[in-house]
Amino acid sequence: GAVVSQHPSWVICKSGTSVKIECRSLDFQATTMFWYRQFPKQSLMLMATSNEGSKATYEQGVEKDKFLINHASLTLSTLTVTSAHPEDSSFYICSAPGGGNIGNEQYFGPGTRLTVT
Amino acid sequence: KNEVEQSPQNLTAQEGEFITINCSYSVGISALHWLQQHPGGGIVSLFMLSSGKKKHGRLIATINIQEKHSSLHITASHPRDSAVYICAASGAGSYQLTFGKGTKLSVIP
Numbered sequence: 129g130a131v132v133s134q135h136p137s138w139v140i141c142k143s144g145t146s147v148k149i150e151c152r153s154l155d156f157q158a159t160t161m162f163w164y165r166q167f168p169k170q171s172l173m174l175m176a177t178s179n180e181g182s183k184a185t186y187e188q189g190v191e192k193d194k195f196l197i198n199h200a201s202l203t204l205s206t207l208t209v210t211s212a213h214p215e216d217s218s219f220y221i222c223s224a225p226g227g228g229n230i231g232n233e234q235y236f237g238p239g240t241r242l243t244v245t
Numbered sequence: 246k247n248e249v250e251q252s253p254q255n256l257t258a259q260e261g262e263f264i265t266i267n268c269s270y271s272v273g274i275s276a277l278h279w280l281q282q283h284p285g286g287g288i289v290s291l292f293m294l295s296s297g298k299k300k301h302g303r304l305i306a307t308i309n310i311q312e313k314h315s316s317l318h319i320t321a322s323h324p325r326d327s328a329v330y331i332c333a334a335s336g337a338g339s340y341q342l343t344f345g346k347g348t349k350l351s352v353i354p
Contacts, residue, residue: 219286234290236287236289236290
């Protein structure tokens with residue numbers, strides 16, 4: 129089946145620094161990718177929808193200047209957490225629908241655990 | 246906005262038991278997804294269905310569109326089935342998923 133990868137799988141950074149997380153669709157093209165964050169023992173919360181070649185759409189309450197999303201190609205979306213703070217520590221997951229039809233199966237990346245010290 | 250409710254929130258079963266996890270949603274959808282998340286965090290898509298029933302190994306997913314309800318069944322449960330199971334609904338005309346809060350399943354040997 130289709131595969132979505134994320135890199136890195138975990139990262140520890142100091143407060144005030146920026147961290148980039150990559151999401152790649154390995155064997156299919158994804159014009160749309162989704163970024164989620166998950167706090168311990170909670171469900172996934174959609175942060176933003178990444179659109180290839182255009183600006184990302186952010187959910188209410190998500191700061192677009194803090195969470196920069198770039199979807200420069202049909203197989204790669206990046207999420208950059210700028211000026212990270214300890215409260216940004218979370219599990220970040222991306223997903224991509226496998227195909228051009230609405231409602232197609234979604235493929236999830238393995239996630240990136242971010243710890244900000 | 247769709248609301249997705251799952252039950253139970255936590256479930257402990259003995260190995261070999263038949264398990265059912267329920268999911269209900271409030272508005273019409275294009276598809277209902279069942280996902281599995283292991284303690285390490287990675288998520289695996291188990292099923293996507295818009296009608297009827299699907300089976301994969303010991304897992305069975307059903308959906309009743311009229312009642313806006315889906316169930317995930319696990320037959321002959323095994324400790325390796327221990328995970329969080331999440332249902333998620335994709336709305337009509339949208340890729341976006343609305344997630345349930347998940348059901349934490351623990352299967353005891």
